[in-house]
Amino acid sequence: MQATKITIKSLAKSFITFRGKVDVLKSIDLTIEPGEFFVLLGPSGCGKSTLLNLLAGLEKPSGGELYFDQELVADAVGKFSGPFERDISMVFQSYALYPHMTVEENIAFPLTNLPQVPTSDVMRTKVKEAATLLQIDHLLDRKPAELSGGQRQRVAIGRAIVRNPKVCLMDEPLSNLDAKLRNEMRAHLKDLQKRLGVTTVYVTHDQLEAMTLGHRIAIMNNGVLQQVGTPVEIYRAPVNQFVARFIGSPTMNMLSGELNEEAGNLYLQADALKIRLPAETAGRLKARNLKKVTLGVRPERLYVKSEGEPDLALPVNVIENVGPEYLVYSFHQQGQIVVRTPDEPTGDRLDLSLDAGHLHLFDEQGARINL
Amino acid sequence: MTREEIIKSCLIFATGLFLMAFTLGPFIWMIWISLADRADFLVTGQVEYSLSNYRQVLTAHSLHFLDYLSNSLWISTITAIIVTLFSSMAAYAVSRMRFPGRSVVPLLILAMSMFPQISIVGYLFEMFSKAGLINSHMALILPYIAWTIPIALWINMSYFTQIPLDLDKAALVDGAGRMKVLYKIIFPLALPGIFSSALLVFIACFNEFLFAIMLTIDYTAQTLPVGIALFQGLHGEIPWGNLMAASAIASVPLVILTLIFQRYIVAGLMGGAVKG
Numbered sequence: 205m206q207a208t209k210i211t212i213k214s215l216a217k218s219f220i221t222f223r224g225k226v227d228v229l230k231s232i233d234l235t236i237e238p239g240e241f242f243v244l245l246g247p248s249g250c251g252k253s254t255l256l257n258l259l260a261g262l263e264k265p266s267g268g269e270l271y272f273d274q275e276l277v278a279d280a281v282g283k284f285s286g287p288f289e290r291d292i293s294m295v296f297q298s299y300a301l302y303p304h305m306t307v308e309e310n311i312a313f314p315l316t317n318l319p320q321v322p323t324s325d326v327m328r329t330k331v332k333e334a335a336t337l338l339q340i341d342h343l344l345d346r347k348p349a350e351l352s353g354g355q356r357q358r359v360a361i362g363r364a365i366v367r368n369p370k371v372c373l374m375d376e377p378l379s380n381l382d383a384k385l386r387n388e389m390r391a392h393l394k395d396l397q398k399r400l401g402v403t404t405v406y407v408t409h410d411q412l413e414a415m416t417l418g419h420r421i422a423i424m425n426n427g428v429l430q431q432v433g434t435p436v437e438i439y440r441a442p443v444n445q446f447v448a449r450f451i452g453s454p455t456m457n458m459l460s461g462e463l464n465e466e467a468g469n470l471y472l473q474a475d476a477l478k479i480r481l482p483a484e485t486a487g488r489l490k491a492r493n494l495k496k497v498t499l500g501v502r503p504e505r506l507y508v509k510s511e512g513e514p515d516l517a518l519p520v521n522v523i524e525n526v527g528p529e530y531l532v533y534s535f536h537q538q539g540q541i542v543v544r545t546p547d548e549p550t551g552d553r554l555d556l557s558l559d560a561g562h563l564h565l566f567d568e569q570g571a572r573i574n575l
Numbered sequence: 576m577t578r579e580e581i582i583k584s585c586l587i588f589a590t591g592l593f594l595m596a597f598t599l600g601p602f603i604w605m606i607w608i609s610l611a612d613r614a615d616f617l618v619t620g621q622v623e624y625s626l627s628n629y630r631q632v633l634t635a636h637s638l639h640f641l642d643y644l645s646n647s648l649w650i651s652t653i654t655a656i657i658v659t660l661f662s663s664m665a666a667y668a669v670s671r672m673r674f675p676g677r678s679v680v681p682l683l684i685l686a687m688s689m690f691p692q693i694s695i696v697g698y699l700f701e702m703f704s705k706a707g708l709i710n711s712h713m714a715l716i717l718p719y720i721a722w723t724i725p726i727a728l729w730i731n732m733s734y735f736t737q738i739p740l741d742l743d744k745a746a747l748v749d750g751a752g753r754m755k756v757l758y759k760i761i762f763p764l765a766l767p768g769i770f771s772s773a774l775l776v777f778i779a780c781f782n783e784f785l786f787a788i789m790l791t792i793d794y795t796a797q798t799l800p801v802g803i804a805l806f807q808g809l810h811g812e813i814p815w816g817n818l819m820a821a822s823a824i825a826s827v828p829l830v831i832l833t834l835i836f837q838r839y840i841v842a843g844l845m846g847g848a849v850k851g
């Protein structure tokens with residue numbers, strides 16, 4: 205089967221409410237490649253579900269155009285085809301199983317709506333196939349109320365894949381499962397998508413899910429796309445502070461302050477903390493002639509330095525042992541600074557060094573400074 | 576069991592007993608009198624039990640009991656069907672569709688039911704007289720529809736709004752048309768609400784007295800409550816035995832109906848639709 209490409213052109217959506225007009229999506233431009241596992245990531249309320257509903261054909265756009273392959277499926281002036289014409293399927297944030305139907309009837313429901321309804325034998329085989337793939341074939345006679353969360357979730361996925369849709373949309377399908385089951389299902393989903401090869405758009409607010417599942421990730425905030433790229437690209441070079449904070453756990457340390465030059469070294473004075481920037485970074489920064497910057501360093505890129513003069517020194521406030529490594533917390537006026545280190549630190553002061561290759565710098569507006 | 580639990584269950588039991596005695600008392604009294612051949616048996620102390628009252632009520636043409644019964648059944652059934660149809664559709668619209676005034680309409684309809692019956696019955700009489708409807712089934716069905724639709728709408732609404740909107744969306748995505756969503760997904764799930772509203776409307780119409788006595792004249796349209804109230808004794812005395820037998824028979828349809836319907840009015844039909 206030929207997978208579908210989705211093209212989104214300056215798509216906008218606003219709702220008219222009692223309190224006035226709410227712009228939920230502001231001019232989204234995006235291309236989703238055929239067969240891609242594409243993840244929409246963003247905080248709660250940023251418009252992820254709204255974008256998904258627009259793709260599904262459950263909402264009409266207030267601006268822009270939406271193409272499935274070459275075909276225009278929705279625009280703001282009147283062209284609109286419904287979910288079924290678009291041949292999409294969807295797994296809902298709430299699973300939205302039909303409570304009065306058995307698992308078998310739930311999964312078979314999309315088949316009963318096809319223009320040519322398959323014979324009951326064909327239908328049963330297809331349901332069985334999907335159920336076996338998801339390891340729920342022993343539950344076919346049950347009602348949704350008699351299933352566990354994970355099983356319900358798989359029934360919802362079964363219903364979504366049973367008729368081989370062009371595009372599969374998933375709205376936070378794992379958000380209600382416990383941590384262990386979530387990890388299991390994540391791997392399961394990834395494998396399933398690879399086997400089916402169907403273009404998939406997956407919504408989540410969990411950065412770990414996004415990083416592990418997506419071929420590419422789009423990060424949204426307040427209805428605006430912040431960055432689109434592979435997990436590695438986004439992790440290595442976040443385009444602004446929002447993305448930098450959103451991706452990675454524990455979150456990236458951010459310290460803002462003024463740049464000072466002293467005795468040939470460039471220092472960042474973040475309130476009481478004085479940070480010496482590596483010579484390479486310093487050289488490039490000087491050429492830019494910036495006064496105030498924000499420095500971002502991931503916890504694992506702050507290296508403990510046992511001898512020589514450190515780039516920065518932090519007081520140790522809390523130490524957490526998380527299995528193979530330690531998280532060291534140091535409280536600072538601008539929030540806590542976290543250091544991730546394999547060895548348990550001794551003493552109440554931590555001497556650290558920086559690596560020019562793993563520093564992120566942001567300007568006063570929060571945008572990345574590419575050195 | 577702890578002390579607290581013992582006291583609790585005692586209290587529950589006592590309250591239950593009291594409520595049962597309170598509600599069933601008159602009922603048992605009614606059955607007792609209907610089975611006695613003389614209504615004054617308490618005074619005289621002589622009593623013979625027989626079914627003669629029932630036989631009389633069912634066979635004596637002059638009492639027109641069967642006419643009243645069939646009038647009541649017809650009027651209540653037709654009203655219940657029409658009201659259920661309209662109120663469930665309206666509840667669907669109010670809970671599902673976006674249209675201006677969707678939060679105001681149910682309130683207005685509820686406000687309509689706040690008028691006491693007595694305040695409109697005079698005007699209704701005049702209107703139906705002009706239309707030549709007095710003493711017909713229509714004379715009761717029409718006002719009953721208007722009178723019961725608010726309560727039916729609100730019962731249905733509470734059930735329809737409980738059905739998650741995601742189910743509609745899921746069914747649309749799965750390729751079902753609007754009508755199919757309605758009869759395959761929404762109505763089956765709202766069934767308990769639809770049944771309870773139908774039952775309540777039926778009972779209300781079956782028991783209604785004021786409209787019935789004002790808008791009907793004789794046994795061609797009079798309903799049971801009116802008919803029984805107007806039972807005339809042969810010698811000017813109140814025929815308690817007949818009255819009680821008629822009342823006992825009159826409650827049979829309601830009991831049967833409630834027994835049938837309560838199976839459908841079970842809570843928890845929604846289990847498992849959404850997460851949790």
Ligand SMILES: Nc1ncnc2c1ncn2[C@@H]1O[C@H](COP(=O)(O)OP(=O)(O)OP(=O)(O)O)[C@@H](O)[C@H]1O
Nearest residue numbers: 219221226228247248249250251252253254255409
């Ligand atoms: N029908 C509507 N009318 C008015 N505002 C709406 C409507 N639907 C959504 N919104 C608003 O749009 C914004 C985005 O909603 P959306 O459901 O897309 O968020 P989300 O990113 O999916 O969040 P979550 O992660 O919590 O599911 C919210 O602020 C919400 O209040």
Ligand SMILES: [Mg+2]
Nearest residue numbers: 252253297375
């Ligand atoms: Mg959402």
